Amino acid sequence: MTSCSNRTTLSSYAAKFRQYGERSTQTLAGASKTWIDQILIGLEPDAAIFEMGTAHGRDAAYIAARGYAVLCSDAVPEFVAELLAKGVPAIVFDLLTDPFERQYDLILANAVLLHFTDAQFDHALLKTVGALSAGGRFAFTLKAGQGSEWSNAKIDAPRYFRYWSRDELIERFDAHGLRDFTIDAVTTDRAHAEWIYVTVRRPAAGTGGA
Template sequence: MEDTNKKTIDAYEVSIDQYILNTPNKRGAVVEAWIDKAIKGLAQDAQILEIGSGYGRDATYIEDKGFHVEKTDATQGFVDILVGKDPTSHTLNIVTDEIASTYDLIIANAVLLHLNDEQTREATKKIYNALHSQGTFAFTLKQGEGSAWQTNKDMAPRFFNYWHKKDVVKILSDTGFTSFDAWVDETDSPSAIWIMVVARKA
């Protein structure tokens, strides 16, 4: 079976400069509203894990609000950048690694969309088990059919898996999440329709 996870991580490794160059430094209003919803009600000392931090754009937004984010990525090149800003940053591949601690919030923006269906289900279980009671899991996916390899942003080919909201809701429910908001937004990016999710553990 093709290892889409490894190939996608390898694509990021060889295309980091292109990714940073072609990714806006400023988050769109929709992403900021989604993050605000995820962190609402958290204590300032909340334990927050970000999966797939990239070069730290979303983490910076959260930390500017007074929180600390444990920043991780599966791509070593991104981890090297993150460590330069925060020595506690580290490597985490949600497909192959276990989550060693427990958290009040786990956030993953445009990360699970690189996983196939089974990997997404297993990753969701790992994340659920790594949340404190009443913990929150916030993530985004792209809406659509099937899967594809894409070379956008002048990068090496990356695997993308597409979803419909009803299927995402089923995975959350099957995993054990009892409260979740999932909505579709197509205003923040002309090239994609995004599924935005904030799920809470009982």
């Protein structure tokens, strides 16, 4: 399910992983903090949590400070090596090609699926929902907008971006039989201001649904 666009994007992150950290905020605040606080509501202290696209570990550190254990991952080995050097549990994991080893109560992916083509998005969505425990949630963020483009912004290397709208996502979820989800459009102080924060829930046992 990988593609030239995905390989190029990952290669750019690998080449510029230090620059990415230097040009990214290391303090969780605003809409991103609110999003994570919301997705943690109701989780048991021993909940199984898996983060994809951890990068330098900002979000995972915040969740860990809230008392949860987080298994971090990234498709870029350079990020994983840095996390391990800091003592953070982390594995190399490519959502498009690697299998989930277990089920999780929460899987989160901040600014990961926005690098996928439509077919890759569908594959990643269904694969991840399938790796949730009953009642589990998949939380992810996307850039709001139309169409797709290549951009050298932020890290001076090409990355593929696919932009989304609320209506497109609802249509996608309906097509896949996903009924329990929330979609919040928010304005942030990031360089790309308009984002979409999504949570998809797997039905609890005995409740039916996809």
